[in-house]
Amino acid sequence: MVTVAEPTALMEEIVVHPPKRLLYGPGPGQVHPRVYQAMAQPIVGHLDAYFFEISTDIQRLLRTVFGTKNEMTFVISATGSGGMETAISNFVEQGTKVAVFANGFFCDRQTEMARRQGGEVVRFEKPWGEVFGDNEAAEFIRREKPQVVTYVQAETSAGAFQRGEAICKAAHEVGALVIADCVTSLGAMPVEVDKTGIDIAYSCSQKGLSCPPGLSPITVSPRAMEWLKARTTPNRSWYFDIKLISDYLIQSHRYHHTASATMFYALREGLALIEEEGLENRWERHHQAHLEFVKQIEGLGLEMLVAPEHRIWNLNTPKVPQGADDAKVRATLLKDNGIEIAGGFGPLAGKVFRVGLMGPLATTDSVNHFIECFGKALRGAGYKG
Ligand SMILES: Cc1ncc(COP(=O)(O)O)c(C=O)c1O
Known part of the structure; x- marks a missing residue:
């Protein structure tokens, strides 16, 4: 007879004791306590019937969150960049003409990946x-007249939300497929894949879904699947080949890779929380927290970078005010309050703060707490406003 210790029985013996943090950055966001509880459950094998039960639940719940009826809605065992690489490596081959809408760091990553697949990239830059x-x-x-169009719905480097209806309509008129990066928006803002006309959308687990990083939800339209079935060259990436991954997760359940049951439990729980709250209620909570944040940040005398109608609700980019040292503000917040936020980078280095209000932190109380700490840190870093 073999006895196996339950994870909870070992809790006091572990050596890992991370500092307490409030994750107000662009991601990872704060993980919901129920997600942590789910992650402490014993794993099953990646071919266990229970694993596929969880995976099937995830597929169903993701369809709602993505706003799609796509049967091909599942999870890549990788971070958001793995979702991006899946989208691009499956739909861009040698010589494919790819049009990229480029207004931030992650559009540049899409460009780089498309070029590595042999795509001929044309860019519209802003x-x-x-x-x-x-x-x-x-x-x-x-x-x-490209064959593939890519854009980033919520550009985390800058805080801007790109609507996609006009892009998708024009792309479909010329016969192109549309890939949309929904890494920051999923679970916090309306993504609405089918209504928008997006063919391939990918995301991550660590932002609007309140889980740790490690998984990348993806959805693929029937039209894109037809294109993929007709593709004659093999995907240069074996790991991210949609035909192989979907065969494992959806069709035959034959081994492809050793998926992490722990991360699947986490995502299942994160999605259950969204289902219980109601997707539209959750969007509205993020919207209200954003409006409260903007009101209070403007009350401190700061301006937002992005025009009001184009702002991401769960990732705010107030400008660094005159006289304040932004690195000092961030260091003080971390040291005095355990609050993590991020600064700008690239052309926005030293010019903006990036403040996430995601999942459990998208509430008025959380905004009040943040602004109180942030105001003190700003004044301590030289701001006189
Ligand atoms: C818009 C966007 N796309 C892609 C990524 C890459 O995701 P990951 O860091 O999980 O690989 C990020 C990460 O922040 C992102 O914000």
């Missing part, structure tokens, strides 16, 4: 923090 208007986006696509 300064970080700006978005593309319907007419100019459609004109670019009609002029370039």
Whole structure:
């Protein structure tokens, strides 16, 4: 007879004791306590019937969160960049013409990945923090006639939300597939894959879904799956080959890789929390927290980088005010309050703070707490406002 210790019985013996943090950065966001509890459950094998039960629940719940009926909705065992690589490596091959809407760091990553697959990339560029208007986006696509179009719905480097309807409509008119990065928006803002017309959308577990990093939800339209079935060259990436992964997770349940049961439990629990709250209620909670944040940040005398109608609700980019040293503000918040936020980088280095209000931290109380600590840190770092 073999006896196995339950994880909870070992809790006091572990050597890992991380410092307490409040994750107000661009991600990872704060993990919900119920998700941690789910992660402490014993693992089952990656071919166990219980694993596939959890995986099937995840697929169903993700369809709601993505706003899609796509059967091909599942999870990649990788972070958000793995979702990006899955989308690009499956739909871009040698010589594919790819049109990238480029207004931030993650559009540049899409560009780099498309080029590595042999894609011929054309870019429509805008300064970080700006978005593309319907007419100019459609004109670019009609002029370039690409086979694949990519854009980032919520550009975390700048805080701007790109609407996709006009992009998708124009792309479909020229026969192109649309890949949208929904890494920061999923679970916190309306993603609405089917309504928007997106063909392939990918995300991550560590932002709007209140889980740790490690998984990348993805959804693929029937139209894109038809294209993929007709593809004659093999995907250069074996690990991210959608045909192989979907065969494991959805069709035959044959081994492809050793998926982490722990992370699947986490995502299942995170999605259960969204289902219980109601997706629209959750969006509204993030929206209200954002509006409260903007009101209070403007009350401190700071300005937001992005125009009001284009802001991401769960990732705010107030400008660093005159006289304040932004690195000092961030260091003080971490040291005195255990609060993590991020600064800008690239063209926005030293110019903005990046403050996430995600999952459990998207509440008025959480905004009040943040602004109180932030105001003190700003004044301590030289701000006189
Ligand atoms: C918009 C966007 N796309 C892609 C990524 C990459 O995700 P990950 O860091 O999980 O690989 C991020 C990460 O923050 C992101 O914000």
